[in-house]
Amino acid sequence: MIGVIVTGHGRFSEGMLSSLSMIAGKSDALIGVNFLESESTDDLDKNLLNAYTELRKTCEGVIIVCDLYGGSPFKSAATLSVQQENVSVLAGINLASCLELIFARLMETDAKVLADILIEKDANRLIKFEMPVRAEQNDMEDGI
Numbered sequence: 001m002i003g004v005i006v007t008g009h010g011r012f013s014e015g016m017l018s019s020l021s022m023i024a025g026k027s028d029a030l031i032g033v034n035f036l037e038s039e040s041t042d043d044l045d046k047n048l049l050n051a052y053t054e055l056r057k058t059c060e061g062v063i064i065v066c067d068l069y070g071g072s073p074f075k076s077a078a079t080l081s082v083q084q085e086n087v088s089v090l091a092g093i094n095l096a097s098c099l100e101l102i103f104a105r106l107m108e109t110d111a112k113v114l115a116d117i118l119i120e121k122d123a124n125r126l127i128k129f130e131m132p133v134r135a136e137q138n139d140m141e142d143g144i
Helices: 012-024 041-056 072-083 096-108 112-122
Strands: 002-009 030-035 061-066 085-090
Touching: 002 012, 002 041, 002 072, 002 096, 012 030, 012 096, 030 041, 030 072, 041 061, 041 072, 061 072, 061 096, 061 112, 072 085, 085 112, 096 112
Parallel strands: 002 030, 002 061, 061 085
Antiparallel strands: none
């Protein structure tokens, strides 16, 4: 199984884990790492490494999902991914993608392969709601 670390600014990971638990139930090998205003990037690096080390005790690999591309959580995760084995990092995670990940990880042992599968599936994940426009009826045609 692939372990998952959810990280982001503020308490993003707590909110994501709470939502995942509400929808899918409790998941094993899933750890949240917050990045609070009071913490330094060194603190974040240590917390991510601790989460990775914990997951690797029972998991073949780890995927770290982050809220934003280019932010401190992403940069720390990217650095960790080049220092450790079988780690992939995905940025811009949302609840639907995270749900897909926690179920798909049960069937894949290579973090990089699983990350590629998720990227492919996520290509059309955003949906824009638009109210259908009703065609105007021309009441004048009836002669009234």
